[in-house]
Structures are given as structure tokens and as C-alpha cells.
Amino acid sequence: xxxxxxxxxKSPKSRPRAKGSSSRRSGDKRERILTAAVRVFAKNGFYxxxxxxxxxxxxxxxxxxxxxxxxxxxxxxxLFEDRVExxxxxxxxxxxxxxxxxxxxRAVIEMQLGLLEGERDLAEVITxxxxxxxxxxxxxxxxxxxxxxxxxGRIVALGQHDGSFRTDVSPGIxxxxxxxxxxxxxxxxxxxxxxGGGLSRAAVQVADVFLLGLSPPAKAPVAK
Amino acid sequence: xxxxxxxxxKSPKSRPRAKGSSSRRSGDKRERILTAAVRVFAKNGFYxxxxxxxxxxxxxxxxxxxxxxxxxxxxxxxLFEDRVExxxxxxxxxxxxxxxxxxxxRAVIEMQLGLLEGERDLAEVITxxxxxxxxxxxxxxxxxxxxxxxxxGRIVALGQHDGSFRTDVSPGIxxxxxxxxxxxxxxxxxxxxxxGGGLSRAAVQVADVFLLGLSPPAKAPVAK
Amino acid sequence: xxxxxxxxxKSPKSRPRAKGSSSRRSGDKRERILTAAVRVFAKNGFYxxxxxxxxxxxxxxxxxxxxxxxxxxxxxxxLFEDRVExxxxxxxxxxxxxxxxxxxxRAVIEMQLGLLEGERDLAEVITxxxxxxxxxxxxxxxxxxxxxxxxxGRIVALGQHDGSFRTDVSPGIxxxxxxxxxxxxxxxxxxxxxxGGGLSRAAVQVADVFLLGLSPPAKAPVAK
Amino acid sequence: xxxxxxxxxKSPKSRPRAKGSSSRRSGDKRERILTAAVRVFAKNGFYxxxxxxxxxxxxxxxxxxxxxxxxxxxxxxxLFEDRVExxxxxxxxxxxxxxxxxxxxRAVIEMQLGLLEGERDLAEVITxxxxxxxxxxxxxxxxxxxxxxxxxGRIVALGQHDGSFRTDVSPGIxxxxxxxxxxxxxxxxxxxxxxGGGLSRAAVQVADVFLLGLSPPAKAPVAK
DNA sequence: AATGAATGAGAATTCATTCAT
DNA sequence: TATGAATGAATTCTCATTCAT
Numbered sequence: 001x002x003x004x005x006x007x008x009x010k011s012p013k014s015r016p017r018a019k020g021s022s023s024r025r026s027g028d029k030r031e032r033i034l035t036a037a038v039r040v041f042a043k044n045g046f047y048x049x050x051x052x053x054x055x056x057x058x059x060x061x062x063x064x065x066x067x068x069x070x071x072x073x074x075x076x077x078x079l080f081e082d083r084v085e086x087x088x089x090x091x092x093x094x095x096x097x098x099x100x101x102x103x104x105x106r107a108v109i110e111m112q113l114g115l116l117e118g119e120r121d122l123a124e125v126i127t128x129x130x131x132x133x134x135x136x137x138x139x140x141x142x143x144x145x146x147x148x149x150x151x152x153g154r155i156v157a158l159g160q161h162d163g164s165f166r167t168d169v170s171p172g173i174x175x176x177x178x179x180x181x182x183x184x185x186x187x188x189x190x191x192x193x194x195x196g197g198g199l200s201r202a203a204v205q206v207a208d209v210f211l212l213g214l215s216p217p218a219k220a221p222v223a224k
Numbered sequence: 225x226x227x228x229x230x231x232x233x234k235s236p237k238s239r240p241r242a243k244g245s246s247s248r249r250s251g252d253k254r255e256r257i258l259t260a261a262v263r264v265f266a267k268n269g270f271y272x273x274x275x276x277x278x279x280x281x282x283x284x285x286x287x288x289x290x291x292x293x294x295x296x297x298x299x300x301x302x303l304f305e306d307r308v309e310x311x312x313x314x315x316x317x318x319x320x321x322x323x324x325x326x327x328x329x330r331a332v333i334e335m336q337l338g339l340l341e342g343e344r345d346l347a348e349v350i351t352x353x354x355x356x357x358x359x360x361x362x363x364x365x366x367x368x369x370x371x372x373x374x375x376x377g378r379i380v381a382l383g384q385h386d387g388s389f390r391t392d393v394s395p396g397i398x399x400x401x402x403x404x405x406x407x408x409x410x411x412x413x414x415x416x417x418x419x420g421g422g423l424s425r426a427a428v429q430v431a432d433v434f435l436l437g438l439s440p441p442a443k444a445p446v447a448k
Numbered sequence: 449x450x451x452x453x454x455x456x457x458k459s460p461k462s463r464p465r466a467k468g469s470s471s472r473r474s475g476d477k478r479e480r481i482l483t484a485a486v487r488v489f490a491k492n493g494f495y496x497x498x499x500x501x502x503x504x505x506x507x508x509x510x511x512x513x514x515x516x517x518x519x520x521x522x523x524x525x526x527l528f529e530d531r532v533e534x535x536x537x538x539x540x541x542x543x544x545x546x547x548x549x550x551x552x553x554r555a556v557i558e559m560q561l562g563l564l565e566g567e568r569d570l571a572e573v574i575t576x577x578x579x580x581x582x583x584x585x586x587x588x589x590x591x592x593x594x595x596x597x598x599x600x601g602r603i604v605a606l607g608q609h610d611g612s613f614r615t616d617v618s619p620g621i622x623x624x625x626x627x628x629x630x631x632x633x634x635x636x637x638x639x640x641x642x643x644g645g646g647l648s649r650a651a652v653q654v655a656d657v658f659l660l661g662l663s664p665p666a667k668a669p670v671a672k
Numbered sequence: 673x674x675x676x677x678x679x680x681x682k683s684p685k686s687r688p689r690a691k692g693s694s695s696r697r698s699g700d701k702r703e704r705i706l707t708a709a710v711r712v713f714a715k716n717g718f719y720x721x722x723x724x725x726x727x728x729x730x731x732x733x734x735x736x737x738x739x740x741x742x743x744x745x746x747x748x749x750x751l752f753e754d755r756v757e758x759x760x761x762x763x764x765x766x767x768x769x770x771x772x773x774x775x776x777x778r779a780v781i782e783m784q785l786g787l788l789e790g791e792r793d794l795a796e797v798i799t800x801x802x803x804x805x806x807x808x809x810x811x812x813x814x815x816x817x818x819x820x821x822x823x824x825g826r827i828v829a830l831g832q833h834d835g836s837f838r839t840d841v842s843p844g845i846x847x848x849x850x851x852x853x854x855x856x857x858x859x860x861x862x863x864x865x866x867x868g869g870g871l872s873r874a875a876v877q878v879a880d881v882f883l884l885g886l887s888p889p890a891k892a893p894v895a896k
Numbered sequence: 897a898a899t900g901a902a903t904g905a906g907a908a909t910t911c912a913t914t915c916a917t
Numbered sequence: 918t919a920t921g922a923a924t925g926a927a928t929t930c931t932c933a934t935t936c937a938t
Contacts, residue, residue, distance in 0.1 A: 029897095047271045051933060052900095061899040063935075072933065149412070166436075169429045176412045177405035177430050184404015185397060188373070205393040206401050212390075213437025253922090275908060276925095285924040290909065477901090495719045499929060509903045514930065597860070614884075617877040621857060625878050628856015629849035636821070636848045639814060653841040654849050660838075661885025701918095723912060724921095733920040735914075744912065 030068045033058045034082075037075045042121035042190075046076060077140055079125055084144045086115060091151045101159030102214075105178075106207045108152060112182045113203040116190075124190040149175045156214070165214045174214065181206055254292045257282045258306075261299045266345035270300060301364060303349055308368050310339060315375045325383030326438075329402075330431045332376060336406050337427040340413075373399045380438070389438045398438070405430055478516045481506045482530075485523045490569035490638075494524060525588055527573055532592045534563060539599050549607030550662075553626075554655045556600060560630045561651040564638075572638040575631050597623045604662070613662045622662065629654055702740045705730045706754075709747045714793035718748060749812060751797055756816050758787065763823045773831030777850075777886075778879045780824060784854050785875040788861075798858075821847045828886070837886045846886065853878055 036058035040049050051072050055062045069075050090111050098104045116123035153175040159165030185202045260282035264273050275296050279286045293299045314335050322328045340346060377399040383389030409426045484506035488497050499520050503510045517523045538559050546552045564571035601623040607613030633650045708730035712721050723744050727734045741747050762783050770776045788794060825847040831837030857874045 050931090055900095062901095062933090063899055064897080066934065067897070169433060170426075173409060173426045173429050174433065176408045177426075177433065178408075180408015180411065181401035181405040184400045184402075184407060187404065188400045202394075202397045202401075205397050209393060209398065209401065209437035210433065211437070212439065213433035213435070215436065274906090279925095286908090286926095287910075287924055288922080291922070296908070498927090510929090511904060511931075512902055515901070520929070617881060618874075621874045621877050622881065624856045624860045625853035625874075625881065626856075628859065629853040632848045632850075632852015632855060633845060635852065650842075650845045650849075653845050657841060657846065657849065657882065657885035659885070660887065661881035661883070663884070722910090727921095734912090734922095735920055736918080738913065739918070 029058075029060060029064065033060065033065060033068055034075065034079060038079060038119075038121045038125050041076070041079075042124040076125075079122075080140070080144075083115065083122075083126055084148065087112065087148055088144075088151070091148075095155075101155055101162060101164050102211050104155045105152075105159070105211065105214075108155065109178070109182060109207045109210070110200070110203050112179075113186060113199040113206075116186050117199045123186050126186075149179060152178060159214065163216060166216045169214070174210075178206075178210055181210070253282075253284060253288065257284065257289060257292055258299065258303060262303060262345045262349050265300070265303075265349050300349075303346075304365060304368075307339065307346070308365075308372065311336065311372055312368075312375070315372075319379075325379055325386065325388050326435050328379045329376075329383070329435065329438075332379065333402070333406060333431045333434070334424070334427050336403075337410060337423040337430075340410050340423060373403060376402060383438065387440060390440045393438070398434075402430075402434055405434070477506075477508060477512065481508065481513060481516055482523065482527060486527060486567075486569045486573050489524070489527075490572040524573075527570075528588070528592075531563065531570070531574055532596065535560065535596055536592075536599070539596075543603075549603055549610065549612050550659050552603045553600075553607070553659065553662075556603065557626070557630060557655045557658070558648070558651050560627075561634060561647040561654075564634055565647045568638055571634050575635045575638060597627060600626060607662065611664060614664045617662070622658075626654075626658055629658070701730075701732060701736070705732065705737060705740055706747065706751060710751060710793045710797050713748070713751075714796040748797075751794075752813060752816075755787065755794070755798055756813075756820065759784065759820055760816075760823070763820075767827075773827055773834060773836050774883050774886075776827045777824075777831070777883065780827065781850070781854060781879045781882070782872070782875050784851075785858060785871040785878075788858050788871060796859075821851060824850060831886065835888060838888045841886070846882075850878075850882055853882070 033054065037049075037054050040053050040057050043049075044053070051065055052062050054072075054075065055065050058065075065072075065075075069078065091108070094111075095104050095107060098107045116126070149172070153171040156165060156169075156171035156174045160167045160171065182203075185206060186199065189199055189202070257278065261278050264277050264281050267273075268277070275289055276286050278296075278299065279289050282289075289296075289299075293302065315332070318335075319328050319331060322331050373396070377395040380389060380395035380398045384391045384395065406427075409430060410423065413423055413426070481502065485497075485502050488501050488505050491497075492501070499513055500510050502520075502523065503513050506513075513520075513523075517526065539556070542559075543552050543555060546555045564574065597620075601619040604613060604619035604622045608615045608619065630651075633654060634647065637647055637650070705726065709721075709726050712725050712729050715721075716725070723737055724734050726744075726747065727737050730737075737744075737747075741750065763780070766783075767776050767779060770779050788798070821844070825843040828837060828843035828846045832839045832843065854875075857878060858871065861871055861874070
């Protein structure tokens with residue numbers, strides 16, 4: 001029965017209303033709900049947060065939430081979607097501008113953390129809360145997540161091909177390790193106070209370590 | 225812990241049964257419950273898992289769970305305790321045997337992933353499920369977690385002192401990045417099938433990348 | 449009192465809904481629940497009555513009960529409150545109209561029983577059921593109850609001062625005995641069928657006995 | 673469904689063991705359990721008291737309780753039985769010794785309160801706790817109770833016949849009022865501290881009031 | 897579109913009672 | 918007889934979701 005009961009607890013009758021995400025209505029209100037959701041989810045966690053709390057924080061009636069989202073969980077999905085969409089579109093639009101694999105990798109690192117800089121609540125939702133819904137994680141997030149990891153893996157593979165990265169490591173493992181490293185940095189930053197500097201400083205350091213760690217063995221010191 | 229009302233419902237006074245871990249009864253049963261819990265939590269997630277499911281999986285009556293654990297959440301705490309205890313005691317007992325900082329770091333990496341090797345369910349519980357209880361994460365796990373990160377950070381700092389690690393990165397950030405990298409590797413491994421080899425292979429690669437990434441700038445390229 | 453956890457089970461924070469009596473919603477529904485509660489409590493007793501039975505009797509959903517009352521016990525409290533409030537306000541408003549202590553006492557007797565006349569179920573709830581909740585009895589009812597007894601005691605004391613009552617009995621004991629006598633009459637009336645006449649007839653007789661019983665010794669039996 | 677669920681909550685299987693009251697086993701242990709029960713019932717109320725608490729207070733194992741009592745409720749019944757038996761046997765044995773109705777009535781009053789004097793816990797159990805079980809109250813206690821009330825009523829009727837009591841009051845009502853008065857005095861005495869003297873002092877006063885209150889109108893002051 | 901009162905399925909937990917030692 | 922670990926039925930209360938205004 002695995003995931004069957006993660007969302008609804010009732011849903012005995014119909015299941016009308018609420019469109020996927022296209023037919024957004026006032027747009028304004030939808031945004032207010034999402035913003036409020038980030039705040040309360042970050043504060044109390046997804047499961048401990050009541051829909052009525054989100055509604056109150058957003059300044060709308062409980063029922064209004066359901067005009068914009070099919071369920072409580074869909075709010076989380078939407079939050080996640082927005083971010084992943086940004087990450088993936090960034091990959092497609094901005095990465096080509098960076099010519100080398102190392103530069104591409106550094107750009108990705110800066111982007112992943114940069115996306116959270118200044119948005120501690122969102123960082124927590126993305127890194128911690130998201131994992132609270134295994135349904136989301138497994139059914140929805142996993143595929144998109146893999147897409148993102150694959151994109152990073154391709155950058156690593158690219159670097160291995162053109163000689164800028166060592167070849168004795170698996171692109172997939174590096175991708176996961178890099179993502180995890182950034183996520184871990186964001187997590188502790190979200191849960192407590194960062195120790196020095198913000199996420200951007202951390203981004204530089206993580207990039208420094210990974211890029212050096214991926215550097216290929218010195219090409220035969222060449223003779224002369 | 226703050227939340228006063230996580231358990232109870234009546235009887236304010238008596239609250240005898242179920243001790244933390246001392247007065248374990250059969251011991252056997254307690255273990256069976258924990259083992260079953262890992263299985264079902266990993267499969268369905270903490271919140272989606274019903275106490276009755278854990279009981280059924282453990283082959284005991286629902287009420288029996290409460291003879292060994294004060295609440296559903298305490299099962300999770302116990303699971304976490306067991307593992308973290310192992311990690312921390314490892315730090316204290318085994319690390320001194322490794323003389324240099326790089327060796328210590330590699331040992332930690334192997335241990336963190338080695339602990340999960342062959343226990344996919346536990347890996348998922350530790351990395352994913354644990355974050356589902358913000359109460360746990362914030363009140364209980366966070367401090368222990370920080371303790372662990374600090375220990376890693378000290379190894380990095382040690383290496384910086386003795387010249388085996390570069391000094392332009394923060395030990396704290398490196399510790400978090402390393403933990404996150406390992407956690408990320410374990411997470412994807414837990415959620416799907418690893419792409420190549422098991423966790424031990426990944427451990428070696430992560431170690432290779434981090435150790436190279438932390439290597440200090442070549443001491444004065446030597447003179448002629 | 450002691451019992452701290454009579455309600456709750458989760459969500460430690462939010463606990464909005466259901467105000468004491470101010471934010472009553474439809475008001476109509478609240479009344480329906482109270483009326484139904486008197487009926488089923490009288491029939492089955494407080495502890496043996498399930499909240500769902502009250503809901504069903506009131507024609508509302510189980511959850512609706514909790515929009516108007518914080519807990520099952522609060523329903524009982526509300527029932528009690530209504531009556532005691534009436535008794536006490538009667539004391540303040542109507543008693544002054546009766547000039548002498550004997551008249552005041554007779555008025556109190558008629559009121560205490562008159563309040564229940566025609567409401568057998570309520571009589572049972574007040575006399576029997578109320579005592580089923582020691583929490584209620586000790587924390588809430590006791591103080592209000594004492595207030596009522598004190599008021600009766602003051603009437604007795606007044607009569608002793610102006611010579612209309614004998615002075616060799618304690619006002620406090622008389623108050624308790626009188627209350628008990630009325631309560632006892634109401635109790636048996638509630639549990640079975642009264643033997644002759646209703647409560648009003650009993651009221652007259654109890655008043656007759658107590659007033660004569662309290663009459664002072666004949667002033668100097670006159671001389672020869 | 674009235675009383676169906678007052679006692680057991682389970683009772684799915686058999687219902688063996690435990691004899692009524694004749695085949696008492698060690699007798700000693702049975703007594704210890706009853707004594708302990710009075711203590712804890714008085715302190716926490718019948719419903720709020722756990723069988724395990726009674727067992728603990730009695731210094732026996734939970735299961736042992738069931739060797740002497742069929743159910744939790746039967747403990748209460750036994751407690752009640754013991755006392756009512758005393759009251760009724762007193763009526764039969766000692767009352768004949770008192771020749772006149774007034775003397776009989778005073779004897780009853782002294783006995784009813786005297787039974788409780790020095791046993792505050794028992795007083796509370798009898799007067800308050802007993803009412804917590806409507807099943808007991810309605811099915812078991814009521815008939816015995818009525819028996820007792822009838823006995824008192826007969827004394828009143830006797831007095832009315834021989835001219836020692838006024839005839840304008842119903843014996844039944846007087847019996848109930850008297851019982852209630854004594855119960856009320858005992859109740860407040862049980863719940864708090866009596867105001868002056870113990871129950872015996874109160875007994876005298878209640879008797880004084882009732883006997884005077886029941887005195888017949890002065891027989892035509894006779895001329896001569 | 898918006899509201900928020902009403903719904904009712906569901907779930908954690910308790911505790912009287914049983915029964916293998 | 919005595920024990921107390923185990924049982925599992927039962928119950929209160931919560932809260933996501935609906936729908937009449």
C-alpha cells in the first residue's frame with residue numbers, strides 16, 4: 001500500500017476543481033499562498049503544518065487554498081517545481097555561455113546555492129521539508145531530480161573527455177556527491193547560522209575543492 | 225523536548241512502562257520492533273507509516289509497541305540513537321589509530337558509508353526519514369549532528385595545521401560539504417540502484433576527490 | 449487539578465477553534481448539542497457515553513462537536529455552568545425581594561427544585577452525572593458549589609441573628625444538609641418515579657420540615 | 673445500548689475465574705485489594721483509576737486482582753456491598769432496641785454518619801464515586817438503596833401513626849430528604865474540611881433539625 | 897471567486913483483561 | 918496462587934477537504 005495514504009485522508013466524494021498549474025486564477029493569490037506556505041512549512045514542517053495555518057498566513061479562507069491547489073501536498077509540489085524549473089532552465093539557457101567544463105561546473109554550483117541565498121525559509125523547504133513526503137520524493141521529485149543530476153553528470157563527463165577532469169571517478173557519483181555537498185551546506189545554513197559568510201562564500205569554497213579534486217593528474221610533467 | 229502533548233491522552237499521573245533503554249524487557253521484542261520499523265519506515269516514510277503496520281511487521285500487538293517505546297516518534301529516535309552512537313564512538317576509538325589527517329578523513333568517509341552498506345533500508349531511514357520529524361531534527365538530532373560535523377571539522381583543521389590540507393577553505397564548510405556529499409551518495413543509492421558498484425566504491429571516489437581537492441598548493445615548485 | 453492532558457494528542461501549538469461561549473457559531477447548533485448531551489448523558493452516564501453518540505443524537509457530525517466544545521468534558525461543564533449561573537443570579541436578583549430569612553430559605557428551596565421540575569434528564573445530569581467527573585467536581589464545580597452553599601449559610605445565619613432561627617446549629621451544616629436533602633429528593637425523583645406529586649410538592653414538604661426544624665425555642669413559655 | 677459498555681471494553685473471549693464473594697481465597701489479599709481500592713478511588717475517581725494502580729497500591733500483581741474480582745467494577749460493587757450490608761443489618765438488629773420513632777430515627781442518623789466517621793476515603797467512595805458508575809447505580813445500588821430508604825420511611829410512618837411525627841409530610845419524601853441531608857453533609861466533609869467538629873457533631877445537629885421539624889403541631893394546648 | 901462551517905475517515909494510544917510461566 | 922508481559926478493541930479528537938452561501 002506504500003504511498004496510498006500520503007495525501008488525502010478522506011476524499012470520499014468527487015475531486016473537482018483546482019487546475020494543475022496552468023489555469024492559475026488571480027495569480028496574485030496563488031503567489032500569496034505559496035509564499036505563506038514556505039514560511040509556515042519552514043517553521044513547523046510539512047506534516048505539522050495545517051492547511052488552515054497556511055490559509056491564515058496567506059490571509060485567505062481555508063477553502064480558497066483549494067481553488068488554487070488540489071491538495072496540501074500539491075502546494076509542496078508547486079514549490080519544488082518552481083525551483084527545479086529554474087535550475088533546469090538555467091542549465092539550458094546560461095550554461096552554454098560558459099565554454100569549459102570547469103567553468104560550467106562552477107556556474108552550476110553558484111546557481112544552486114545562489115538560488116537559496118537570502119531565502120532561508122525556501123532553503124529549508126527545499127532541503128528538508130521536501131524529503132518529508134516520500135510520495136513526492138519518489139514519484140515526482142525523483143525523476144526531475146535525476147534529470148538535474150544527469151545534467152551535472154554530463155558536465156563532468158564532458159570535462160573528462162576534454163581532459164580537464166580526472167577520469168578515474170564516475171560522473172554519476174561526482175554529480176551526486178556535488179549535489180549532496182551543496183545540499184548539506186544549504187541544510188546546515190538553513191537550520192542554524194552559517195559560520196562565516198553566506199552561501200556565496202561557501203559556494204566558492206565548495207567549487208574550489210571540487211574543481212581541484214577533479215583536476216587530472218599532471219600531464220607528464222613534460223620534459224623539455 | 226518541548227512539545228508537551230506528543231503522547232498522552234488521559235491518565236496524567238502514572239506513566240510507568242517503557243523506559244528509555246534500561247528496563248528493556250525481553251530485549252528480543254524490542255529489537256524485533258526496531259528492525260520492523262526500519263523496514264516499514266523505509267518503505268512508506270515515517271508519517272505514512274501506521275503504528276499498527278510496524279506492529280504487524282514485527283509480529284506483535286499494537287499495544288506491545290508501547291511497552292517498549294513511549295510513542296511512534298521514539299522509535300525513530302531509538303533508530304537514530306543506535307547509529308549515531310556508533311559513528312561517534314568510532315570517532316573516539318578508531319580514529320586515533322590513523323596518524324595523518326588525510327588518513328583520518330578517509331577512514332571517516334569509509335565508515336559513514338560503510339555503516340550503510342548492505343542496509344539500504346537503514347540508509348533511507350537515516351538520510352531521508354529522519355528529516356521528516358522536524359521535532360527530532362531540530363531538538364534531538366541537530367545537536368548530535370553538529371557534534372559529528374565538528375569532529376570532521378577538527379580533522380580538517382588538523383590537516384591545515386600540519387600542512388596536509390589547503391588553508392583557504394573553512395573546516396566547517398568542508399565538513400558540511402563532505403557530510404552532504406556522502407549523504408547525497410547514500411540517498412540516491414538508497415532511492416534507486418547505484419550506477420556502478422556499491423557504496424564502498426563510491427566512498428573511495430568521494431575520498432579521492434575530497435583529498436585531492438583539499439591538497440595544499442604545491443610547495444614552491446622547487447627551484448631548479 | 450492535576451490532569452494536564454485531558455485533551456490534546458498532537459499539534460502542541462495551534463488550538464484555535466471552539467471558544468468558551470463568546471464566539472458561538474450558529475448558536476443553534478451549540479444548543480442542539482447541549483440538549484442532546486443531556487439526553488444521552490442521563491441515559492448512559494458520562495463515561496459510558498461516546499462523543500459520537502452525542503453527535504448522532506444532535507444530528508451533527510462527530511467533528512462538529514469540537515467546533516463548539518473543546519472536549520467531551522467541556523460539554524458537561526457547560527451544562528453545569530448554565531444551571532449554577534441561574535441559581536446564583538437568582539440569589540442575587542430575587543432573594544432581596546423576600547424580607548425574612550424563613551421566606552428567603554423557602555424561596556431558595558423552591559428555586560433549587562423548581563429549576564429541575566419538568567426536566568428529569570437535566571436533574572439526573574446535575575445530581576448524578578456531574579459527580580462522575582472528579583476533575584469537574586473538584587476543579588470547577590467545587591468552588592461554585594461552595595459559593596452557593598455559602599449563600600444558603602448566610603440566610604441561616606441571618607435568621608439566627610434576627611431571632612427567627614434556632615442558634616444551636618451551624619449555618620454551614622444546615623446549608624449542606626438542606627442542599628443534600630434537596631439533591632436527594634431530586635436524585636430519587638430523577639432515577640425513578642416520584643411517589644406522589646412532583647418536585648414542587650416535595651419542595652413544600654422539605655421547606656416545612658426545615659423551617660419548623662429551625663424554629664427557635666418558644667420564647668419564655670409565658671408565665672403561669 | 674444504555675449500560676452495555678460500562679465495564680469491559682474487551683471481553684472478547686471467555687470470562688472465567690473469580691468467584692462472587694463466597695469463595696474468597698486468602699481473604700487477606702482480597703481485603704488488601706479492597707482497602708487499596710478505597711484509597712485510590714477516593715483520590716482519583718473510579719474511571720480515572722487504573723486497575724494497575726489498585727494493584728500497585730495493594731502490593732499485588734495486576735493479574736492477581738482478577739483472582740478475586742471479576743472486573744474493575746466488581747471491586748466497587750464489593751465495596752458498596754460491605755457497607756450497605758452493615759447499614760441494613762444494623763436496621764434489623766439494633767433498631768428494635770430503640771422503642772420510639774424519634775429514637776429510632778436519631779439512631780439511624782448516627783449510624784449513617786458514624787459509619788463514615790474516621791473513614792474519609794470510604795465516605796467519598798460511597799457518596800461520590802459510587803455515582804460514577806450508572807450501571808451500578810441503576811442496576812445494583814438502586815434496589816438496595818431503595819430498601820434502605822424504605823426502612824427509613826417506615827420509621828417515619830411509624831412515628832406518624834403513634835403521634836410523635838407530623839402527618840402532613842410524605843414518609844418517602846422525608847426519607848429521601850434525610851438521606852440526602854446526611855449524604856450532603858458527608859460529601860462536603862469528604863471533599864473538604866468540615867467547618868466545626870466531625871461528622872458526629874453534624875449528626876446531632878441534623879437530627880435536632882429533623883426531629884424538631886417533624887414534631888407534630890402542639891396538641892390543642894389543652895385547657896383546664 | 898471566496899468563504900468558513902461542517903464533515904467524517906482515520907490514527908495514535910490506552911488499559912482492562914488474559915494466560916503462559 | 919501469583920505474576921506481569923502481551924493483547925487488541927475501543928475511543929477521543931484532528932484536520933484535509935467539501936460545498937452551500
